[in-house]
Amino acid sequence: MSLSKDEVKKIAFLSRIDVEEEKLEELSDSLSSILDWVEMLQKVNVDNIEPLASTVDFTQPLRKDEITDGGYQQKVLSNTQHAEDGYYTVPKVVE
């Protein structure tokens, strides 16, 4: 499985990571070598096998849907320099 430069560009956009034009070639080689290698999984017979997402075998707990946490706006905002009036600020989204 080899990835073209255009495919890498598309994945990079989906990942919201800027990749410089001159690095695309090297990156597509490196990613392709990983994908080539994982290709060996196609050999495994997985008929009638259920996917395993987690090894946890105890019942996941449920709790009442009620507020148990919160009410500390300043703490939440303490790690940004981009806050105004208790909100985060970002570049303009709507013209």
Add this chain to the structure above:
Amino acid sequence: MTEFSKLTIKEALKGLEKKEFSAVELTQQSIAAFKANSDLNTVICDNFEEALKEAQLSDEKRAKGEPLGSMESIPIGIKDLFATKGLQTTAASHILEGFKPEYESFVTAKLKKEGAINVAKLNLDQFAMGSANLTSYFGASINPWQGPNGEKLVPGGSSGGSSAAVAAGLVLAATGTDTGGSIRQPAAYTGIVGLKPTYGRCSRWGIIAYASSLDQAGPMTKNVEDAAIMLGAMAGHDKMDSTSAPYDVPDFTSFLNQDIRGMKIGIPKEYQIEGMNPEIKAEWEKGAALLKEQGAEIIDISLPHTEYALPTYYIIAPAEASANLARYDGVRYGLREEGDSLDDMYAKTRSKGFGEEVQKRILIGTYVLSAGFYDAYYIRAQKVRRLIKQDFEKAFEKVDAILTPTAPSSAFSVENAPKDPVTMYLNDIFTVPVNLAGLPAISIPSGLDSKGLPLGLQLIGKAFDEANLLKIAKAVENAANFTAIPHRLR
């Protein structure tokens, strides 16, 4: 008093009780050792001032006869992947440089409650992605062991700052996290003990996530007994982590030094990989012989899907990472690079803030989760994961634990680290299957190779059976009698 660099947790607890030294003295020695070995680059952010204050309080507690924790006054290091309140937490990344959490992780809070003193936040591979501590934004951490010609060696990874700091005697112990071998492989590379508990044994709350279905925190210590003490101080149920096991934590130390006669130890034939380093094979055989001498029964077993574990891991872990790391967008914390639009800001921030290896894994993860490829890659990998887990379940019908090498080689030099990703990934060939199956495993230093570098043996146990795992590990430790010390301490 035993030299500080050689002191174990157990010895320190005794010395403190007998008033041979104080918590402040221990902490001062740890700080001095960190300063004298700053070239090993084990520290991302120190906590020296705060640690001394805590040590003072710990001494006062002891003087007043107040109840003491199981790790009271013990100076430790914390892998910089655990959120520590008010203390910079970076995951060795630029994107989190300067980030000061408003809360403390469950594991570090529990250690603190048990009296342990956090002296420094330790270096690691960026977002715990790596096997050599070479992907840290803050530079490589260096192994206190040296190559035959004085070469600088990697301390393993991702918990490389932790392994180097413990091996060099800068702290008595350190926390690590293990997603595919990140506690056990660095432990093997530095001649210390590293324990990855069963998935769910230690809460993941407040640990910066890499691959959530695989990540698990554990102790990195100078010996097995210390691992048992420290695991007890880290483990326990936490309602903030829905995958945290609601099981009691036994006193792991009470299982040590018990007879292992009649216990069944499996040797999986598939771990005899093609082109296996003969020294690694010989060490493995030595381990089996040592166990046999102590009355254990050695049984050949088969784990047929072993060869598929690494490729399975390199689909599942990047997939989970791409989702977990989506949160670093420059909006709420960490680095922000200005952009013309919101998307532009995201892309510039993430491009500048993530290192190469992290970007690569996010891209792979995004690809295998994308429409059209999801079934062929991700779902298939999850199916193979079940087969790998079933292999272990079948094996554990016949055996109490499984013995393998920890890593395919001893520590390699910083200069000659593999450039090709797949070769680098092969470092985790013996450790990754354990994470996919969610089992506990421990690496014990057992001997030196012809280069004079430590080798580790891995024991894999049944889920939530760390007690027996530690018991067998102690037997291996006693028999192997590994006493070599790193070049840095000679």
